[in-house]
């Protein structure tokens with residue numbers, strides 16, 4: 398049994414299904430609320446050269462997830478993942494389901510996520526931050542043009558490739574923001590991480606999800622150049638006070 402199989406309690410039949418399609422799960426890369434992400438190997442058995450490539454695989458086990466996640470958020474994520482294609486959004490290789498588990502195979506980001514990167518290497522230079530901000534902004538512009546809001550923009554969801562390009566990931570909270578007639582829909586569900594949430598989201602008011610995405614993008618930029626959070630409190634009321642009182646400071650080196 399592989400370490401992935403042990404972490405996931407994969408049944409031998411599930412391992413067999415994966416291997417019959419050319420996939421093998423290896424060690425764990427990361428984990429979120431209801432999913433674990435593994436490094437994976439894919440061998441295209443139909444290709445002449447049978448080359449093997451590395452991918453990442455997000456495994457969602459719905460037997461361990463709450464009802465609203467299974468009925469609402471996961472179907473939205475899968476529906477959006479199959480429609481999007483952009484140079485700064487992580488490329489989806491394939492998705493399949495077996496019993497209670499969904500396997501989302503995607504491009505592997507060799508340099509991990511932006512939060513890990515900043516914690517390891519320190520604040521990002523202004524020149525590099527400019528490049529990365531542009532790349533995330535292009536991905537968000539693409540989504541917003543398609544009337545999709547991400548709703549969970551944070552450093553952990555910006556992945557870095559071997560060439561140091563940023564790719565946006567994790568569409569677990571994303572949704573369409575217009576109805577069938579093109580009318581704007583507001584959100585009321587609180588999504589994402591508190592520190593990245595806009596004031597109107599923290600106040601629990603109906604909010605415009607595209608606008609709230611732009612707030613989170615600003616928080617990402619602040620963290621990139623400062624290696625610190627602009628607003629940091631586990632208490633929602635105090636966090637909101639910090640935001641509206643504009644009590645933040647830039648690192649002295651930031652111009």
Ligand SMILES: Nc1ncnc2c1ncn2[C@@H]1O[C@H](COP(=O)(O)OP(=O)(O)OP(=O)(O)O)[C@@H](O)[C@H]1O
Pocket residue numbers: 426427428429430431432433434453455487503504505506507509510549553554556566567569
């Ligand atoms: N393609 C990838 N390449 C490398 N690492 C990845 C990849 N996808 C995800 N990861 C790692 O796994 C972590 C969790 O992935 P992801 O955010 O998709 O899971 P999640 O369960 O939706 O998370 P959350 O509950 O925080 O929203 C990421 O922060 C990242 O460190």
